[in-house]
Amino acid sequence: MVKKILSITICVAVLLFIYAPILLLVVYSFTDSNVIGKWDGFSFDLYVQLFRDAEIMQILFNTIWLALAAALLSTVLGTAGAIGIFYSKRKFAKPLQAVSQIPVINAEIVTAISLALLFSAVFLYRTYLSLIVGHMVLCTPFVVLSVMPKLKQMDPNIYEAALDLGASPSAALFKVVIPQIFSGIVSGFMLSITLSLDDYIVTAFTKPPMFDTISTYVYNAVKNGTNSSTPALRALSALIFIVMIAVLLAINLRARRPAAKKEAAQ
Amino acid sequence: MNERKMDEKIIQLVNVSKVFDETTAVENVSFYVRKGEFITFLGPSGCGKTTTLRMIAGFDIPTSGKILLNGKDITDLPPNKRPVNTVFQRYALFPHYNIYDNIAFGLKLKKVPVTYRNDKGETYTKWQKLTRREIDEKVKNALAVVDLEGFEKRSVSTLSGGQQQRVAIARAIVNEPEILLLDEPLGALDLKMRKEMQIELKEMHRKLGITFIYVTHDQEEALTMSDTIVVMKDGCIQQIGTPTDIYNEPANAFVADFIGDSNILNGTMVDALTVRFCNRNFRCVDDFERNEKVDVVVRPEDIEMVPPEQGMLVGRVVSVVFKGVHYEITAMVGRSEMIIQSTQSREIGELIGMNIAPDAIHIMKKELTCNRYDGYITKKNTVVFGDGEFDCDVTTLYPGSHLDEDGYLITAQGEKIDLTDADVAVEVGLTDIEISDNAEEGGARGHIVSLIYKGDHYQYIVRTEENEEDYVLDTEDLWNENDYVSVKIKPENIHMKLKQEIK
Numbered sequence: 001m002v003k004k005i006l007s008i009t010i011c012v013a014v015l016l017f018i019y020a021p022i023l024l025l026v027v028y029s030f031t032d033s034n035v036i037g038k039w040d041g042f043s044f045d046l047y048v049q050l051f052r053d054a055e056i057m058q059i060l061f062n063t064i065w066l067a068l069a070a071a072l073l074s075t076v077l078g079t080a081g082a083i084g085i086f087y088s089k090r091k092f093a094k095p096l097q098a099v100s101q102i103p104v105i106n107a108e109i110v111t112a113i114s115l116a117l118l119f120s121a122v123f124l125y126r127t128y129l130s131l132i133v134g135h136m137v138l139c140t141p142f143v144v145l146s147v148m149p150k151l152k153q154m155d156p157n158i159y160e161a162a163l164d165l166g167a168s169p170s171a172a173l174f175k176v177v178i179p180q181i182f183s184g185i186v187s188g189f190m191l192s193i194t195l196s197l198d199d200y201i202v203t204a205f206t207k208p209p210m211f212d213t214i215s216t217y218v219y220n221a222v223k224n225g226t227n228s229s230t231p232a233l234r235a236l237s238a239l240i241f242i243v244m245i246a247v248l249l250a251i252n253l254r255a256r257r258p259a260a261k262k263e264a265a266q
Numbered sequence: 267m268n269e270r271k272m273d274e275k276i277i278q279l280v281n282v283s284k285v286f287d288e289t290t291a292v293e294n295v296s297f298y299v300r301k302g303e304f305i306t307f308l309g310p311s312g313c314g315k316t317t318t319l320r321m322i323a324g325f326d327i328p329t330s331g332k333i334l335l336n337g338k339d340i341t342d343l344p345p346n347k348r349p350v351n352t353v354f355q356r357y358a359l360f361p362h363y364n365i366y367d368n369i370a371f372g373l374k375l376k377k378v379p380v381t382y383r384n385d386k387g388e389t390y391t392k393w394q395k396l397t398r399r400e401i402d403e404k405v406k407n408a409l410a411v412v413d414l415e416g417f418e419k420r421s422v423s424t425l426s427g428g429q430q431q432r433v434a435i436a437r438a439i440v441n442e443p444e445i446l447l448l449d450e451p452l453g454a455l456d457l458k459m460r461k462e463m464q465i466e467l468k469e470m471h472r473k474l475g476i477t478f479i480y481v482t483h484d485q486e487e488a489l490t491m492s493d494t495i496v497v498m499k500d501g502c503i504q505q506i507g508t509p510t511d512i513y514n515e516p517a518n519a520f521v522a523d524f525i526g527d528s529n530i531l532n533g534t535m536v537d538a539l540t541v542r543f544c545n546r547n548f549r550c551v552d553d554f555e556r557n558e559k560v561d562v563v564v565r566p567e568d569i570e571m572v573p574p575e576q577g578m579l580v581g582r583v584v585s586v587v588f589k590g591v592h593y594e595i596t597a598m599v600g601r602s603e604m605i606i607q608s609t610q611s612r613e614i615g616e617l618i619g620m621n622i623a624p625d626a627i628h629i630m631k632k633e634l635t636c637n638r639y640d641g642y643i644t645k646k647n648t649v650v651f652g653d654g655e656f657d658c659d660v661t662t663l664y665p666g667s668h669l670d671e672d673g674y675l676i677t678a679q680g681e682k683i684d685l686t687d688a689d690v691a692v693e694v695g696l697t698d699i700e701i702s703d704n705a706e707e708g709g710a711r712g713h714i715v716s717l718i719y720k721g722d723h724y725q726y727i728v729r730t731e732e733n734e735e736d737y738v739l740d741t742e743d744l745w746n747e748n749d750y751v752s753v754k755i756k757p758e759n760i761h762m763k764l765k766q767e768i769k
Contacts, residue, residue: 157358160325163345164352165372165441172346175371179362 022241029238034231046235053232056217060236063197063213070135071192077136078143078192079185083177085144086151097148103141111137112205119206126208134206135196142195143188150184151177190251194244214240275337276301276477277322277445282331284317284501291317293501294331299445299479299494304471306480308488309498310524315481318498319447322479323352335444351438352447356454357430359422365433366418369408372441373401408440411470428459435470445477452487464491485525489513497521518630522563527594529569529604532638533562533629534736541629544579544599545733548622552629557716557727559738561630566594566607568626577619579604583612601640601689637699637738639692641762643685647673649760651692652737653730654710654753658760660685689765698759699739701728701751708752712737714745728753 028036032045050056085096103111115137119130158180162172178185200215207216214236221230278298284291292314299305307315320326321333324345333341340348351372359368377393384390396404409415412432422430431451438446448467452460468491471478482488488495489509497504497512497520505517516522519530533543535554540547543562554560574580581597581604588611595606597618604620612618641651647669649658661667663685666678675683705711712730724744728737728751737753745751 155356155358157354157356158360160323160345161352161354161358161360161437162371163325164323164350165437166346166375167371168346169344171375176360179360 025234026238026241029234032231036234046232047239049232050235050239053230056230056232056236059212059214059217062211063215066131066135066213067193067196070132070139070196071189073132074136074139074192075143075185075189078140078188079147079178079181081140082144082147082151082181083173086148097144100144101141103137104145108138108199108201112202115202116205126206128208128211130206131203131208131211134202135199138199138202139192139195142191143185146188146191147181147184150181154180274301275299276303276335277479278334278337279318279322280332280334282318282321282328282333284314284321284326285329290501292321292328295498295501295503296331297496297503297506299477302475302477303493304468304478304480304491305494305496306482306488306492307496307498308482308485308524309504310483312500313498314501315483315496315498316449317501319352319449319479319481322445323350323447324348349444350447351441351443351445352449353431353434353438353451355450357434359430359433359437361422363422364418365409365414365420365422365425366405368422368433369405369437369440370401371437373404376441404440405436408436411439411473412436413466427454428463431455431463435467439470439474439476443476445479446474448478448480450482451480452484453482460487467491489525497524499524515628516563516630519561519563519632522561522628522630527566527605527607529564529566531562531564531602532632533560534558534734535560535629536734539624541627542734544602546578548578548627549624550627550629551625552627554629554631559632559736561632563628563630564604564622564626566605567592568622569604569606569608570621570623571595571606571608571610571612572619572621574617574619577621579620579622581618581620583614583616583618586611586614601642636696637692637694637736639694639735640765641690641692643688643690645673645686647685649690649692649762652710652735652753653712653732654708654735656709656755656760657757658762659757660762663688663690663762663764690762691765693761693763694737694755694759696725696738696740698755699737700754701726701739701741701743701745702754703751705750705752708754710735710737710753711750712753714747714749714751717745717747 024036028039029046030042030044031038031040032043032049033040081100085093085100088096112134115130115134116125119125119127119133124130154177158176159172162176163169167175198215199213200219203213203216204219207213212220218233218237221233275298280296282295283293295314295318307318309315317326321328324340324343324347328341331341332339335348335350360371363371373396377395379391380394381389381391405418406415409417412435414429414432414436417425417429417433422433425433431454435451451467452463455463464487467478480488480491489512492509494506495509495512496506497517499520505512505521507515512521512525516525516528522528522530531543533541535556535558536542536547537556539550539553541550541554541560541562542548579599581599583595583597584603585596587594589607592607592609593611595608595612595618597604597606597620599620606620637652639651641649643649643658643660644655647658647660648655649660650656660675661669664675664677664683667675667683670676670682675685677683700708701714702708710728710730712728712735714726715729715736716725716727718725723740723742725738725740726745728739729735730737739753
């Protein structure tokens with residue numbers, strides 16, 4: 001009994017440690033004071049401000065648009081890459097896969113500076129192209145990483161079976177291989193969206209001068225500590241947090257359901 | 267093979283080899299399959315049988331050689347263009363489709379020529395996809411063939427292994443291929459299911475009338491189902507023949523050993539239709555060159571047990587195992603082991619006589635690469651074999667071992683081993699044997715019974731008097747037949763292997 005209470009206490013403590021700052025932010029999103037730490041009474045003012053602020057809405061739209069585009073392109077590129085690596089000769093597959101994962105372990109700032117250098121060399125620095133490519137560089141390795149295990153789990157004979165039954169290699173790919181690895185592709189896509197949404201460093205180094213995402217905007221807005229020029233951002237941050245939690249819960253619940261179904265079937 | 271009727275060859279492999287990186291999976295294989303035949307590639311795992319099948323299916327392209335289908339070269343044709351369908355070992359059903367869609371997969375991709383007549387009365391053909399109704403009909407028929415009527419809507423994961431295998435077969439035959447390839451299709455099923463499916467497959471082959479190419483490592487499966495068996499080993503074909511041929515007339519010791527149980531003994535032809543093994547001459551029906559070294563195959567069920575005084579061979583029973591239909595009795599005849607299958611049992615330790623009828627003795631040409639003997643180690647750490655005693659290096663039996671002052675072997679782990687009377691298999695190369703006039707010099711003595719000039723050297727056979735053991739050797743020196751010589755072998759040229767671990 002004591003053990004149980006102790007373990008629960010520790011769990012709560014750890015969770016509190018992780019989430020306290022965010023909770024604080026959520027709490028202070030319901031007061032309209034300019035500084036965090038000063039409670040000016042409960043109000044939804046910040047939320048009203050947030051949705052009335054055309055600039056923030058534009059930035060929100062920018063961020064989502066960028067995330068979707070970058071994630072989509074990365075997913076296509078990463079999936080193709082993973083399939084390519086998987087079906088290469090073993091001699092090439094191993095080094096290829098290792099190289100494809102370097103951006104994952106590479107410090108982001110190094111990636112960002114290299115991108116900046118590369119694009120200024122070809123006079124495309126701070127354009128939409130450099131921004132999108134920058135985000136793709138960020139996301140693609142994670143798509144490869146999430147598609148690869150699905151390919152390895154797949155029965156290698158089913159691609160051959162499709163060819164054997166008369167499918168051309170591309171028909172076999174789309175009718176058999178892609179459906180088999182689809183869950184990996186989807187999780188790669190989701191991962192890309194989250195990576196792109198909260199990226200600051202690469203965005204800051206590659207974005208066009210007059211373009212802002214939430215990260216860069218928030219960073220500039222709160223540069224001078226807690227004394228934010230735009231307190232509405234507290235409401236925005238709280239909303240992002242709540243939306244993320246909701247999405248995560250939904251995904252987990254969905255993942256649990258087929259598993260339960262399978263157990264019931266057996 | 268030669269006397270067999272040359273029917274229509276549906277598929278023919280001409281000098282086909284396949285090399286993966288550095289390893290050769292299939293080496294210079296040539297054979298053909300006749301239309302409508304049930305042919306089986308049989309061999310241990312890694313013998314190249316699956317690679318051969320995959321080359322016929324088009325999944326692997328031969329490194330060299332040609333594959334002809336109905337006389338046309340299809341060596342480089344991709345698998346989707348070949349009128350061949352495969353049943354995979356682990357079924358390879360598409361898990362995201364239901365049974366109907368799995369079976370209809372090939373049909374939906376297929377295009378058939380349809381002839382139309384236009385307004386002017388001219389006929390023209392158009393390549394068209396099958397209609398929904400035609401596909402439905404074909405899927406239904408295919409499911410009926412494999413006894414799975416009404417399974418259309420089921421998902422793959424709800425099916426048992428046997429049912430999945432049936433779906434895999436239906437998915438292949440629904441396309442009406444000219445050849446059905448089956449890669450160990452029953453390997454993943456339990457014994458009872460396997461037996462049932464064997465009969466059903468055979469029945470299917472009869473009904474459909476298409477050519478079946480079957481791959482298995484199970485010799486019993488091959489014998490029961492096939493019209494023709496191709497036995498493979500290390501990427502090479504060992505023998506092609508009907509099941510009866512292969513069982514009764516194995517081409518070499520490997521085939522004899524792989525197909526069924528058999529006693530394989532070293533023998534020598536001593537006279538016309540007379541072979542000597544286990545220190546006794548036997549009449550036989552196969553004729554070979556006199557003094558030729560041969561492999562003798564005797565099937566365990568062909569050895570008749572008789573009282574010891576009436577037996578051609580006498581042995582002591584060392585084990586008796588009840589196998590259901592028969593007893594398997596192992597007897598030692600001298601230092602050779604004989605396996606006997608009989609409905610009668612015997613006691614362990616009992617002396618039994620054994621008779622072998624001339625037509626039960628099958629003799630095969632031996633590819634002679636070295637002399638092989640059964641021997642044992644003496645107290646003095648010499649080895650006795652072939653009626654002689656030779657100095658040898660017993661430390662080669664245990665890597666890293668050495669001898670102590672008392673002549674005991676100390677292993678690399680520091681264990682002390684007494685090798686006295688340890689049974690060993692001895693191999694001596696043909697060029698490692700010297701012969702000399704001086705009878706005192708060598709380890710064994712005998713007369714030269716045969717000499718053959720082989721272009722740049724002579725091959726001699728020296729036969730001892732006591733047990734008529736033979737030494738085959740290659741040398742450039744000239745000797746005469748009937749010379750009495752002694753046999754010398756250097757200790758480092760005597761290759762020994764322990765027959766069992768010494769405790």
